[in-house]
Amino acid sequence: MEQVESTQTQIKKGYGIGFWLSVISVVFFLIPWVARYPLSNLKADIIRMPLYSYSMGWMTALLGGSILCVLFRVQRKDKDAQKVSLILSALCAVLAGMMMVEAKRDGPALLNVLNSPDQPSLGLYFFCFAHYMAGFIGTRMERSWRYTLPLAIVLITAGHGIGLFLAPEEGMMRDVGRILYVHVPTAWVAMLTYLVAFVFAICSMWTGKFIYDGRLHATIEVGVILNILLTIQGSIWAKPTWGVWWSWDPRLTTTAIMVISFVGVLLLRASIRDAGKRMTATGIGAILAFVSVPIVYLSVKWWNSLHQDLSNPDTVSSTMVFPLRIAAFGMLFLMMAMIARRAHTLVAQLIEESTPPELPKQKKELEIE
């Protein structure tokens, strides 16, 4: 009993340190990020000044969560968790590599990669992702909605409010362009949700634990909800701008394939009764379905598409970037809250299912006269 308590305390401490470290890193991020918005004339100077803040924040974000996770799990000598931590670290390394490739287009400087003034949102997403995963693996995920849900409500209200009433009209689309403040964040977060599902799929396949299976189920469910919403929003936006509700455009078609793939995984899961087989099928299905995500993302680059090309803060007016980011973070925290709460129920159900029913106590043998 003492051993169990001590382990729980360790996790709490680990998660606490990870959390505060992440808070520090987000402050490092936010200083230059906020400064970048209203003072566009001083942009270059402001960005140059907190160069190392960016680097520090980015690195802390990316590595902080995962390294802490590794350290505390290694301390626990939990073999499965060590594997999970390794996956997380590898994923972070891949993301960092992708960012380096991305940055090379603008300039070869390594500092650009760490600093990334052109793509600060990417760094922020990495921060959130690393923190998020650290929290998930730290087994405290199910309660995280207590702070992510209120945060989400505040940020979404602010982001949508600014987008609807304060942001200027878009040059060509005029007011209809305001749909983008809800559509774009939903699209970003939906894809990120599938990325989280991909990680959980690997975790559940590797460890064979119900906790990851339940979390995977919750994550796919939330991803599908967001994906359906983004498709509806896109369709509503397409009508006044393209003149049609739907077109078999590469971006739209691949998005439809993506949502059908993940709905298929949920249906497949629902059709299997055996818990072990269900876990394996869901894991494999999610990994296969995830293939569609990068295809959707890059579809506008690979094929001629009606849909807008990939955008970044340099191609979007700063007055539009601000509400977009606020709304995007709101959606991100909402996604975290929804997954956490849903996983709480699903994991409990799976554990209950897998626990053998208590046998009735043997009655005393009848005395034979």
Place this chain on the structure above:
Amino acid sequence: MNTETVKSETAVDVGSGQISGGWEFIWSAYGITWIALIVYIIFIWTRGKQ
């Protein structure tokens, strides 16, 4: 109004490519999103309490 004037006015209207109005589309997109998310949140919270 001569033919030239009509032509140029039409060209301005069509060529500008700007969309006017469309608030019904905006409210529909936001409304559907908010309602769907609120319904899903209520669903997962009530299921969680059970």
